[in-house]
Amino acid sequence: MSAAALTIAVLAVTSALTRASGVLIMHGRRLPPRLEGVVDLLAPALLTALIMVETVGGDNSIEVTASIAGVAAAGGILWRKRDALLPAILIAAAVTALLRAL
Amino acid sequence: MRAYFANPSVRAGLRAGVPVAVAGFALAISFGVLARPVIGGLAAVIMSAVVFAGSAQFGSLAVLAAGGGPAAAIIAGMLLNSRYVPMGIALAPSLEAERSLWKRCLISQAMVDFSWAAAMRGGGRFDHRFMVGVTIPMYLSWIAGTAVGVLAGDLLGDPESLGLDAIFPAFFLALLLGGEAGGSPKAVTAALLGGAIALALIPFAPPGVPVIAACLAALIGLGAGGRAEGGRPTPTDEARVLLPAAGEVP
Numbered sequence: 001m002s003a004a005a006l007t008i009a010v011l012a013v014t015s016a017l018t019r020a021s022g023v024l025i026m027h028g029r030r031l032p033p034r035l036e037g038v039v040d041l042l043a044p045a046l047l048t049a050l051i052m053v054e055t056v057g058g059d060n061s062i063e064v065t066a067s068i069a070g071v072a073a074a075g076g077i078l079w080r081k082r083d084a085l086l087p088a089i090l091i092a093a094a095v096t097a098l099l100r101a102l
Numbered sequence: 103m104r105a106y107f108a109n110p111s112v113r114a115g116l117r118a119g120v121p122v123a124v125a126g127f128a129l130a131i132s133f134g135v136l137a138r139p140v141i142g143g144l145a146a147v148i149m150s151a152v153v154f155a156g157s158a159q160f161g162s163l164a165v166l167a168a169g170g171g172p173a174a175a176i177i178a179g180m181l182l183n184s185r186y187v188p189m190g191i192a193l194a195p196s197l198e199a200e201r202s203l204w205k206r207c208l209i210s211q212a213m214v215d216f217s218w219a220a221a222m223r224g225g226g227r228f229d230h231r232f233m234v235g236v237t238i239p240m241y242l243s244w245i246a247g248t249a250v251g252v253l254a255g256d257l258l259g260d261p262e263s264l265g266l267d268a269i270f271p272a273f274f275l276a277l278l279l280g281g282e283a284g285g286s287p288k289a290v291t292a293a294l295l296g297g298a299i300a301l302a303l304i305p306f307a308p309p310g311v312p313v314i315a316a317c318l319a320a321l322i323g324l325g326a327g328g329r330a331e332g333g334r335p336t337p338t339d340e341a342r343v344l345l346p347a348a349g350e351v352p
Binding site: 003004005006007008010011012014015016018019020021022023024025026027028030031034035036037038039040041042043044045046047048049050051052053054055056057058060061062066067070071074075078079082083085086088089092093094095096097098100101 | 121125140141142145148149152153154155158159162166171172175176179180183184185186187188189190191192193194195197198203206207210211213215218219222224225226262263264265266267268269270271272273274275276277278279280288289290292293294295296297299300301304305306309312313316317318319320321322323324325
């Protein structure tokens with residue numbers, strides 16, 4: 001089996017198991033009430049981390065890229081109007097592309 | 103099965119998933135372009151269909167492209183996917199109404215960052231039908247985009263020059279600002295803390311670790327009723343989140 005085929009096969013199995021792990025760990029059990037607040041805060045913590053990794057996360061380094069300005073511009077629009085999803089995304093791409101073209 | 107998909111929540115999710123699917127399509131094109139010379143075009147499309155995890159696919163591909171072996175590529179992919187463990191634990195209680203374990207495991211396969219966060223309903227609850235609805239167009243466009251990248255990538259140019267890499271963080275920002283738990287002071291603190299943990303770890307830790315470590319920021323929500331019980335997360339707290347009912351026999 002080639003390196004690529006082995007990587008894909010193992011990652012397919014582990015991805016499925018990782019996604020199902022919560023169901024298997026929690027099987028038939030309820031979340032302790034004191035953890036409900038943790039669940040609600042998981043999304044804000046995770047989303048901010050993902051934004052950081054995808055904008056300034058380089059190869060083990062912090063990189064200043066044009067996408068920071070793009071995401072910041074989207075943030076400005078979303079701050080004024082929370083449901084302006086499409087304009088925010090278009091602005092993010094447009095600002096980033098414009099800065100790269102300069 | 104048919105009844106599940108006829109549910110209004112699934113259909114609402116499908117509508118909400120289309121714009122993200124378009125962005126995912128663009129990202130998948132760049133995966134197809136990058137993957138073809140490394141693992142081959144067919145393998146790239148198969149990988150998108152059976153792994154369906156953007157960061158893990160890009161991460162393991164980067165290892166292989168740099169001449170690394172399959173073990174290193176697999177470990178990179180698994181680390182990048184490790185956030186699905188706490189995400190899945192958070193989701194699982196909302197699936198308990200589905201009686202078959204098999205079906206709950208199947209629904210959990212629809213978990214991707216965006217659909218998971220968009221399906222959050224507060225109080226620790228998730229609308230799993232909405233999540234499945236959001237993921238379906240994303241899954242289809244992920245495979246289709248990979249195929250387009252493999253077949254026609256050379257003609258399309260560099261997705262980075264179009265600023266497409268800024269789209270996903272912008273989506274996450276929209277979820278963050280408009281999300282269910284977005285407004286409370288604790289949510290703001292968790293967001294800032296999570297971002298700070300990720301930033302601090304990016305220069306040192308392997309890819310995937312900054313994001314899973316950022317999950318620890320959610321521990322400031324320990325304790326019922328949103329009572330302040332802040333402070334630094336301890337290793338015991340970490341163990342409690344990852345194994346909330348350790349020691350219990352099912």
